[in-house]
Amino acid sequence: MHADDTDMKEGRAALLPGTAGIDRTFGRTIPSRTGNSGLAEGASLDVSNEGFKRAIHRDDRSARECATMMKRIVMRVGFGRRLRQACAAALMTLGGCGLTAPVSAPDLLDGNREDGTSPRGKTSGEPNGSFASALIALFDGGGEARLQGTIFAAGRTADADVFDLGPLKAGDRVRITAAAERSDLDVSIALFDDQQRLVYMNDDISDVNLDSVIDHVVRHDGDPYYLVVSASAFAQVDRAIGVDRSRGAYLVDVSATAGGDVPAPVPQTLLLDFAGGEINSPGLGRLNLDPFDAADISARYEGSTAVMKKWIQATVEQNFERFNVAVVSTDEPLPDSPFTTIFFGGFSDGVLGFSEAVDLYNLNRCDDAIIYTESFDPADGLFFVPPTAMELAVAIGNVATHEAGHLLGLNHVDDEAAIMDTQSVATALLADQEFALAPLSSQIAPIGFQDAVLLLLETLGPAREIEPNRLLAAGRGR
Numbered sequence: 001m002h003a004d005d006t007d008m009k010e011g012r013a014a015l016l017p018g019t020a021g022i023d024r025t026f027g028r029t030i031p032s033r034t035g036n037s038g039l040a041e042g043a044s045l046d047v048s049n050e051g052f053k054r055a056i057h058r059d060d061r062s063a064r065e066c067a068t069m070m071k072r073i074v075m076r077v078g079f080g081r082r083l084r085q086a087c088a089a090a091l092m093t094l095g096g097c098g099l100t101a102p103v104s105a106p107d108l109l110d111g112n113r114e115d116g117t118s119p120r121g122k123t124s125g126e127p128n129g130s131f132a133s134a135l136i137a138l139f140d141g142g143g144e145a146r147l148q149g150t151i152f153a154a155g156r157t158a159d160a161d162v163f164d165l166g167p168l169k170a171g172d173r174v175r176i177t178a179a180a181e182r183s184d185l186d187v188s189i190a191l192f193d194d195q196q197r198l199v200y201m202n203d204d205i206s207d208v209n210l211d212s213v214i215d216h217v218v219r220h221d222g223d224p225y226y227l228v229v230s231a232s233a234f235a236q237v238d239r240a241i242g243v244d245r246s247r248g249a250y251l252v253d254v255s256a257t258a259g260g261d262v263p264a265p266v267p268q269t270l271l272l273d274f275a276g277g278e279i280n281s282p283g284l285g286r287l288n289l290d291p292f293d294a295a296d297i298s299a300r301y302e303g304s305t306a307v308m309k310k311w312i313q314a315t316v317e318q319n320f321e322r323f324n325v326a327v328v329s330t331d332e333p334l335p336d337s338p339f340t341t342i343f344f345g346g347f348s349d350g351v352l353g354f355s356e357a358v359d360l361y362n363l364n365r366c367d368d369a370i371i372y373t374e375s376f377d378p379a380d381g382l383f384f385v386p387p388t389a390m391e392l393a394v395a396i397g398n399v400a401t402h403e404a405g406h407l408l409g410l411n412h413v414d415d416e417a418a419i420m421d422t423q424s425v426a427t428a429l430l431a432d433q434e435f436a437l438a439p440l441s442s443q444i445a446p447i448g449f450q451d452a453v454l455l456l457l458e459t460l461g462p463a464r465e466i467e468p469n470r471l472l473a474a475g476r477g478r
């Protein structure tokens, strides 16, 4: 875990607007470049930077900013939290209750709010921080369970409370709300299947509401499903004003409704935008990008534009080859179907790419991401040895796949061979990364895994097979 003060501050300092970024990976101060920044002036710049400030503190260590993350979520939350803190500080200044020590939250037991027993195991009390020690949630006749608990710590010694919700079948709808209860806790919740694989998660309901909500129709059977309650990895601790959002009591309400339909997977088209120009993206803001030119990355790649575009596209296609995804570029006719756009161009201090959201189950089929291709200059020390144009194109393609992964609902994991990794050094990007089953980043949940392949299959469906009849017809026609 990394949500301690130090990491957060370093992350912020690295990206304060108007200051040069100091990135541990790059190992030096990176001055702003020529006017070809990926982000134009305006409100979007501030908001994006706010998002970066929060998102980067882990990625900078690793060298890979995959930015994004929670992008939109984090970004909005960051904003909301700052406002909240400002409000809290103002209250104190105005002579509110802030002069006294904060009232500590009552120490609630972890477990069901109503007493009860289960033949399947214990229903309250620590330890309950692992899947194996999960507390059994007791559901009433109406399919509702009322839970409570106390989170004692975030960060490297994170406390998590795990609840066993019993079996769920594909099509069952689960609604979960979690709220701080007489505490400052910034709660976060995540739903896992019986293989400890993330199914859904939510940190904050909105910019200004740090409680959590999940309303989700499960895609596959599991016995049991688990709920993990923890403090947000971004929970702020501000002792100056007596606010510690990393600990405290919470209440949870769960309701499960059986027997709905499983939402069908929907294919997705990804447009690789090498054309640049004036772009007004709802998610990224206003961009003004030059057409992709390998020489803008480094003079050493001059003349390699065509080959790099080809290998970027080939890498993205290979990474998505198991799924019902079409990958096209702006060198081809525009698709007729809704498409998600990955822009290539521009420079950003310390980050390689940025996507506008972690779009769980791909509700938005027209969202955007950008790969800051000029941030891949080997002269910035990103790689031990300057890669060839083809090798660098693979790295850019892997980052493009990573950002597209966010736009299709994937979160970060800790596994350098996995596309959604945030831990490894940039050199790992040069290898053949794949979507994989891997431990979740602690930014997402303190325990558990993400199976990117399963999630993408449930979201997009498998690659369209060529129908046998068509093959036969083609054979006959010859």
Ligand SMILES: [Ca+2]
Binding pocket: 110, 126, 149, 150, 151, 152, 159, 160, 161
């Ligand atoms: Ca606890």
Ligand SMILES: [Ca+2]
Binding pocket: 186, 187, 188, 203, 204, 205, 210, 211, 212, 232
């Ligand atoms: Ca929260």
Ligand SMILES: [Ca+2]
Binding pocket: 340, 359, 362, 363, 364, 365, 366, 367, 407, 408, 409
């Ligand atoms: Ca999407």
Ligand SMILES: [Ca+2]
Binding pocket: 318, 319, 432, 433, 434
């Ligand atoms: Ca690959």
Ligand SMILES: [Zn+2]
Binding pocket: 065, 066, 067, 068, 069, 402, 406, 412, 422
């Ligand atoms: Zn990322």
